[in-house]
Amino acid sequence: MRPSVIVSCDWSIWSGKRWSAAARLVDQAVYEVAAPALVNQTSSFLSNLIELAPTGPILAGFDFPIGVPRLYAQKAGITHFTAILPHLGQGQWADFYCLAERAGEISLTRPFYPFRPGGAKQQHLVERLGVRSLGDLLRACDHSTPTRSKACELFWTLGAKQVGRAAIAGWRDVLVPALQQRLIAIWPFDGELPEVLEAGRIVVAEIYPAETYSHIGLPRNFGKASRAGRMSQAAAILSWCDRNTVALSQEVANQIEDGFGDADTGEDQFDSVIGALGMIEVVNDPSPFAVPRDRAYGMSRVGF
Numbered sequence: 001m002r003p004s005v006i007v008s009c010d011w012s013i014w015s016g017k018r019w020s021a022a023a024r025l026v027d028q029a030v031y032e033v034a035a036p037a038l039v040n041q042t043s044s045f046l047s048n049l050i051e052l053a054p055t056g057p058i059l060a061g062f063d064f065p066i067g068v069p070r071l072y073a074q075k076a077g078i079t080h081f082t083a084i085l086p087h088l089g090q091g092q093w094a095d096f097y098c099l100a101e102r103a104g105e106i107s108l109t110r111p112f113y114p115f116r117p118g119g120a121k122q123q124h125l126v127e128r129l130g131v132r133s134l135g136d137l138l139r140a141c142d143h144s145t146p147t148r149s150k151a152c153e154l155f156w157t158l159g160a161k162q163v164g165r166a167a168i169a170g171w172r173d174v175l176v177p178a179l180q181q182r183l184i185a186i187w188p189f190d191g192e193l194p195e196v197l198e199a200g201r202i203v204v205a206e207i208y209p210a211e212t213y214s215h216i217g218l219p220r221n222f223g224k225a226s227r228a229g230r231m232s233q234a235a236a237i238l239s240w241c242d243r244n245t246v247a248l249s250q251e252v253a254n255q256i257e258d259g260f261g262d263a264d265t266g267e268d269q270f271d272s273v274i275g276a277l278g279m280i281e282v283v284n285d286p287s288p289f290a291v292p293r294d295r296a297y298g299m300s301r302v303g304f
Contacts, residue, residue: 004056
């Protein structure tokens with residue numbers, strides 16, 4: 001089954017930098033990508049997607065981490081990520097989303113660190129969470145590949161590459177409300193992609209636009225942060241869409257050629273569109289994309 005609508009979300013802790021790009025199935029095998037739109041409502045974002053596809057499943061991708069490192073999960077007694085997710089921030093997990101201010105506050109139930117710079121070291125996470133090295137705090141999909149560098153450790157919350165704060169915002173403010181309303185299934189935790197598309201109204205997955213760059217033919221370090229850098233890749237993106245029978249609205253085609261403008265949100269809009277292309281690639285031909293081995297904990301970025 002193909003989703004009727006694919007939505008790629010470039011997420012941020014800052015509301016002005018949350019953008020989504022939607023692709024509609026316009027016939028049995030062709031998706032048409034629309035121009036990116038600013039996400040206005042966070043907690044109702046997923047429920048509002050139903051209006052886009054009243055008949056048929058929706059696949060929604062977010063570029064924040066979904067899942068936790070396997071060794072951490074074992075130490076914390078987490079056997080299935082989506083089972084524990086609604087309970088984070090409550091009961092014994094009440095401090096889970098509270099960034100530790102000092103190394104001594106880090107624990108298995110309060111793993112995100114630090115609250116602010118000043119003496120904070122990543123080694124503090126290693127010591128307090130009882131793992132051997134920082135590598136133990138990476139999921140399988142976080143490790144480097146020949147086409148991209150490694151991701152930052154989930155629980156570290158400082159620096160330009162950190163993903164911890166976005167994970168907190170995404171889990172607490174987007175996924176949990178939707179889970180409580182029973183609106184979503186989360187791939188790969190809730191089953192193989194065809195299964196959850198058949199059973200669920202909205203299927204959520206983690207995406208990683210930087211993984212898609214090499215699939216499209218974009219070089220590493222092409223200068224995504226600048227309009228000129230984005231414009232330099234327009235021909236490659238449009239060519240990939242032609243080869244893969246992906247339709248583009250005139251507006252988004254113009255934006256690709258224009259590098260998404262000079263505003264500092266240009267790279268966010270760019271990545272929302274690239275994420276949509278990567279998701280279309282997987283839906284059209286899932287065979288090259290491996291399902292994570294540790295599905296219970298979450299290592300889904302190998303697919304998207």
